[in-house]
Amino acid sequence: MSQLSNLPTIKDVFDHINDKYPNWIFCSSKSFSSDYDYLNKNWDMTLNSHRDKGIEIEKQKIILVSGFNKDDYLSFAEVLTRVGFIVRSVDDFQLCSECGLALPTISYYNKMKINNMKIPHFWLSRCSNC
Ligand SMILES: [Zn+2]
Numbered sequence: 001m002s003q004l005s006n007l008p009t010i011k012d013v014f015d016h017i018n019d020k021y022p023n024w025i026f027c028s029s030k031s032f033s034s035d036y037d038y039l040n041k042n043w044d045m046t047l048n049s050h051r052d053k054g055i056e057i058e059k060q061k062i063i064l065v066s067g068f069n070k071d072d073y074l075s076f077a078e079v080l081t082r083v084g085f086i087v088r089s090v091d092d093f094q095l096c097s098e099c100g101l102a103l104p105t106i107s108y109y110n111k112m113k114i115n116n117m118k119i120p121h122f123w124l125s126r127c128s129n130c
Pocket of ligand 1 (some may be wrong): 033096097098099100101126127130
C-alpha cells in the first residue's frame with residue numbers, strides 16, 4: 001500500500017497493478033450514462049468537496065474490475081479513488097454497447113431500485129438514447 005502510494009505517476013500505478021494482477025482491470029469509461037446522471041453528479045460532488053479543502057483532484061475515469069476479493073484490490077481501488085478514478089466491479093457495472101458509457105448491470109439496477117435511487121423505470125443494457 002505505502003509502496004503503491006509512493007509511485008510517481010498514475011501510469012506507474014497502472015503498470016504496477018497490471019504487472020501484479022494482469023486480469024484485474026477489465027475496461028474503463030469516461031463517465032456514467034446520462035440515464036444515471038446522479039452518479040456523475042455524485043462523482044463531481046466528491047471531487048468538489050476535496051477542492052473545497054484545497055486538494056485539487058482531476059476527474060479521471062471509471063474503471064471496471066473483476067472484483068474486490070483481495071486486500072491488494074481494495075488498496076488499489078483506494079489509491080485510484082484518491083487520484084480521481086471511480087472503481088467498480090463488473091458485477092455491478094457494464095459499458096453501453098453503443099457509446100461505451102457505464103451503466104449498472106441488471107443485478108445492481110435491482111439493488112438501486114430497492115434503495116429508491118433516481119433511476120429509469122426499466123433496465124436496459126444500453127442508454128435510452130443510444
Ligand atoms: Zn450509450
